[in-house]
Amino acid sequence: MSASGTTLPSYELVTIHTFDEVRKKAYDIHDHALNIIIRLWKDKDHQVVKFCLHLDKEKEDEAEVSYALRNHTPWKLSNGPPCRAFCGEPNRLIYQLNRYVYRYFQHGVECDGNLQFVDRMQDFLRDLHYECICCGRNLHAGRALLRSAACTKECSVELRKSQLRIRCTETRIGWFTLSLLLDAAQLAVEFGHFAHLPPLPIGWSGKDFQDTLLRLCGGDRSTIVKDAFNGLKPTELFMSWIQTSYRGCLVWWNDCPRTYFPNLDPGLVFLVNSKHETETAFLKRQECYRGHTALVFHGTSLDRLYPILWEGLQVLSSTNLSYTGRAAFGKGIYLAKKSSDAAAYCSWPERARTQRPFYHLVLLVCELLNPRFHRALNSDGTETGYYLTSNPQDVILRAVVMAGSREQFTNINTLGLQEYLRERTNGQSTAVISTPTVMTPSSSSPSSISPQYAERSWISS
Known part of the structure; x- marks a missing residue:
């Protein structure tokens, strides 16, 4: 036991084998990650007072891994819910799990609560995309969500305090996704579809946003990502808007x-x-x-x-x-x-x-x-x-x-x-879906739809 009254950390290992490739990308889980390493520091009454979580093989560089293992900066429960990554690499999954661990231990647990923790964590991992990323409230969207989201404006504000990599996983591993979002937003702004876009950042006019967007998109995109990660304004704000404002x-x-x-x-x-x-x-x-x-x-x-x-x-x-x-x-x-x-x-x-x-x-x-x-x-x-x-x-x-x-x-x-x-x-593969009949509009029928008569917009094709 240390001078502060806490014991050496205990280690728990929780597997993430249930995550498929799509959900791994949605949560920014790298290809080699198999488990979550949980470290818990307890006081003399066996109550958790500090903790930290990491994906295994968080860094490929062995020297960096060794350094990280020796230099943890665990989160104290007395600090309240963690709003940013505090130990190791920023990661969306770890962010949500950190907040869950805080809620689980914040008021203390009985002895069986400590014993049941790993099982409860496994249950949470299976269902975490059902729940708010910040407060854990049920989103009532069934299995449709690819990852968790913020349930209210207050939780959105809370999530905004986190690092860009937590909010915008596409910036690191989804280069195809990021490129598509950049191209789509650039064209929407170029054609002036502001009435059908999310609210712009506070204090930005349509022209300000358009000028910034065109200037940034005209440069090297890898440089844009680097500047965003480094928190440079307005690049960080712009990248956050591109990847989060549509809220899907x-x-x-x-x-x-x-x-x-x-x-x-x-x-x-x-x-x-x-x-x-x-x-x-x-x-x-x-x-x-x-x-x-x-x-x-x-x-x-x-x-x-x-x-x-x-x-x-x-x-x-x-x-x-x-x-x-x-x-x-x-x-x-x-x-x-x-x-x-x-x-x-x-x-x-x-x-x-x-x-x-x-x-x-x-x-x-x-x-x-x-x-x-x-x-x-x-x-x-x-x-x-x-x-x-x-x-x-x-x-x-x-x-x-x-x-x-x-x-x-x-x-x-x-x-x-x-x-x-x-x-x-x-969550079901039964044939409740109707089978579309393969039928093509008849070219001889004057009332059949053809490209020159069908109304087309992003909503009417």
Whole structure:
């Protein structure tokens, strides 16, 4: 026992083998991590007074590892809940676990509480994406969330105190994700879609933000990331806004089975969840429809992607964001059963000053409630292969697919993909999802939808 009355730390090991590759990326868990190392310092009454948590193999450099093992800076429970990384590398998962450990021990525990701690930690790890990253309150979004989020404005403010790497995991390991968010935000600002973007940082006008965005995006992106990590203003504030203001999660699906997207290059599929309030509302509506949904597709342009991440698909007919032409079946959100049909509406925005990336076409994979009710039918009652809904709450974004040509969006394995997404978001692989019928609008029918008549925006294709 030390002079301060605390014992030498006890060590616990908790495995993270239940995390798949997508969730590891969402939480900034490096490829070699297998366990969480927990160190607990106790007083003479066997109550925890200090603690620290680390991912194993936190640093590849053995000298740095040795130094870290000898120079811990554990958190004292008397300091209140930890608001920043305090020992070791900043990490989103460790941040959330640090706050859980604080809540668990803050009022003291009985002897069996110490014995049950590791089991409770394993249970928490299994369910942590259900809960607020700061306070632990249930988010009521089921399994839909790829990672935890802040449940209230107060918790968002608390999370903002943490290091950038905790708030913005894409900055370190999700280079594809970060590049996509930068391109999408840059184009949205360039085309002046401010009415459909999240609130700008306090004190920034649209012009200020646009000037900063164009200046930063025009430079070397690795330098931008370095400056952001070093806390340089306004780079740090800008990077935080890009990656957090839409309040959802976009994760690169690098191990996506090739059988789902046979014509697509690797590394171009991103799984998505919306803000947790949207996911919760969709889950409740899904229960009303007895889980009956269909996987559908929506083509759009890259300048509209960031507003979609923020607002979801919206009915913007008769606005400057709708497609020039008339909607064959009225105002609403048009969705296609076949990815090849939706691909006809994927385009690079005209008059864009931003340099066009090689992968510049955007296809959205969405989940639609009660698909039979939303079928768009020809005048003779036959199906067109499209859906139409005027209620944005009936559709939610599940994935973003990027390509360099429309042909790469063809032959997507809808059944396999929807089985995977259904199991991930709802924890079940049973066929409650309706099987989309493969039907193409008839070219001979004057009332069938074709690209020149279908209304297209990021919400109406």
